[in-house]
Amino acid sequence: MHETGYAKINLALHVRRRREDGYHELETLFAFVDAGDKLTARVAERNALTVVGEFAPQLADPFGNIVAQALAKLPRSQGLGLTLEKNLPVAAGLGGGSADAGAVFRIFEALHGLPDDWRGRAAKLGADVPACVESKMCLGNGTGTELSSVVNDLEDTPVLLVNPRVPLATGPVFAGWDGQDRGPLPNGPALRIAAEGRNDLEAPAIGLVPEIATVLEALEGTGPTLARMSGSGATCFALYSDPEARREAAARLAADHPDWWQMSGKLRP
Incomplete structure (x- = not known):
């Protein structure tokens, strides 16, 4: 199997x-x-x-x-x-x-x-x-x-994952959270939640691995619909409007940062 x-x-x-x-x-x-x-x-x-x-x-x-x-x-x-x-x-x-x-x-x-x-x-x-x-x-x-459950209006959205090849343990990232409650997730379908939401662990993760900020900046420069860090890091993701935009972004980042790990795919149902 x-x-x-x-x-x-x-x-x-x-x-x-x-x-x-x-x-x-x-x-x-x-x-x-x-x-x-x-x-x-x-x-x-x-x-x-x-x-x-x-x-x-x-x-x-x-x-x-x-x-x-x-x-x-x-x-x-x-x-x-x-x-x-x-x-x-x-x-x-x-x-x-x-x-x-x-x-x-x-x-x-x-x-x-x-x-x-x-x-x-x-x-x-x-x-x-x-x-x-x-x-x-x-x-x-x-x-x-x-x-x-949530209404998934992002199924099949092209996504690019990028990691600077720096491992980052979850514990220290949570320990670095500033304790400030910035409010709940937005209501609505997935697209709205993603667009209006945030990752509260980005700041403490970047404090531990500054390369995360570099990855996010590079992803933002490829024109995605959304770029954000995943979980406690250090991997970041970018969502694109179509597969060609993702392919161009992947090629650009591979040329500019050949040492970074990346993976392309689509969001599942």
């Missing part, structure tokens, strides 16, 4: 408050790109995981990988042998690990069906994992695990 760990982006991410449990109260618009990591699965005597691809060296401990943890959350009588082609950068604001765990859940669903409590099992792996299991545009509240 083959599955894709679809890259997750936050079209908007509003941080409302710090909670007493140490987490943050969030409001976010999750979207997913039709590209990402690739997983291949086969029935095996016992669970096994092989990691290949450009960013495989950044996953030094495959047994501590969230993919292996996802397998452990879904007990069954037979094992699964998984090969993970790691195409998404690690610690990049794309939910790469969560996306991979989501793909494992979908593989399990196709083979055995998911247990009724799958959302709780997924949430124990990470706040983004429940959204990544379905990999459909949705709203996230609480820590990001409380999901609701």
Whole structure:
């Protein structure tokens, strides 16, 4: 079986408050790109995981990988042998690990069906994992695990992902948030929420990795309909009116910044 760990982006991410449990109260618009990591699965005597691809060296401990943890959350009588082609950068604001765990859940669903409590099992792996299991545009509240539907008027929108190849851990970015509540997500369909929303983690992320500001400036210079940082960074995204505009932008950035990572795709339903 083959599955894709679809890259997750936050079209908007509003941080409302710090909670007493140490987490943050969030409001976010999750979207997913039709590209990402690739997983291949086969029935095996016992669970096994092989990691290949450009960013495989950044996953030094495959047994501590969230993919292996996802397998452990879904007990069954037979094992699964998984090969993970790691195409998404690690610690990049794309939910790469969560996306991979989501793909494992979908593989399990196709083979055995998911247990009724799958959302709780997924949430124990990470706040983004429940959204990544379905990999459909949705709203996230609480820590990001409380999901609701949204009118998706951005389906098939061309998108370009760019990362300066600087890993950025989530914890320090949240710790750098200034604690100011700048208000809730706008109401309406996805386009309005994205256009009128913001990412409250951009400022603290740029404070830690100034290259993010350079990436955003470069993306803005390509004439997108929207450019913003995703999640806690350091990956940024740009939405375009048509595929040709995205192709031109990708070519321009590749020429001007050959050291940056990039990936092109479209927004999923």
